Amino acid sequence: MDIILVPGFWLDASSWAEVTPALAAAGHQVHPLTLPGLESVDAPRAGIGLRTHIDAVVARIDALDHVVVLVGHSGGGAIIHGAVDARPDRVVRAIYVDSGPLGEGGVINDELPEDGDDVPLPPWELFEDEDLTGLNEELRAMFRARAVPEPKGVAQDQQRLHNEARFGVPATVIACEFPSAMLIEMIAAGHPYVAELGRVRDVDYVDLPTGHWPQFTKPAELGAAILAAVDRGAVGR
Structure with missing residues (x-):
């Protein structure tokens, strides 16, 4: 299966480095x-x-020959x-890592402090305690050293959707900061x-209690957790 891993804000492909070996080994x-x-x-972020x-x-997706699994943190x-x-x-499956699908007209986060075209990684004090669970001082230093400013437009632009077939694509939510039971209650x-x-x-819901990263x-x-979700996505394909 082709698995496309999409990082969250301030991160690049290398942020998945400790996750990818298990997927490749499978x-x-x-x-x-x-x-x-x-x-x-130093990359330009204007207009992105x-x-x-x-x-x-x-x-x-279009560059690959087969169906894919998407993972978004x-x-x-x-x-x-x-x-x-x-x-x-x-x-065949969308896997949301401490995240979820953003509906029509929604924005990811237009409250993050911006600096011109950039949204830099904020000070830790701006995050909730739940975000930072498990992120010890060593990991915080590593994260801040590798962080790249997010393009402002990505954080602030409205989502535009057109195809209701999206609701037929199976999804897995890997819940970290808050238990999946809370999400289910909120939906109800x-x-x-x-x-x-x-x-x-x-x-499908999977609980992985830890912080936001x-x-x-x-x-x-x-x-x-991703491997188990991918296996479910491959059933019948």
Whole structure:
């Protein structure tokens, strides 16, 4: 199976480095992406928006010969959902790592502090305690040293969706900061935050208790959870 890994904000393809070996060892073709504007601290980010990143994922799907599994961490969840909307017939499963599908008109996060065309990694004090669970001082230093500013447009642009076939693509949510039971309760209550997720017809939930960056805090467990979800996606294909 071809597995496309989409990182969250401030991260490039190397952020999946401790997750990809288990996927490759299981025989999968793994494609961790560095999205436009995240190539380096000095990369230009003017004019790069949410659609730019979605189009980059769609281009990778189109470059492959077979159906794919998409994995999106954090803000990458909105990006892979846009790609599912564009290519629902090519995606056998969308896996959301501490994230979920972003619906029409939604934005990933327009409250993050910006600096021109950039959204730099904020100070740790701006994050919730749940975000930082397991992210010890060594991991925080590593993350900050490798962090690349996110293009402002990716954080602030509205999601635009067109194809209701997206709701037929099976999904897995790997819940880290908060238990999946909370998400299920929110869907049942009609909470707008999970309205788009609630419309997906086939959703599996996996609990991986840790903070918002499990690829750093629990990479082996995250790899195992992704593998299990990929196996479910391959059934019948």
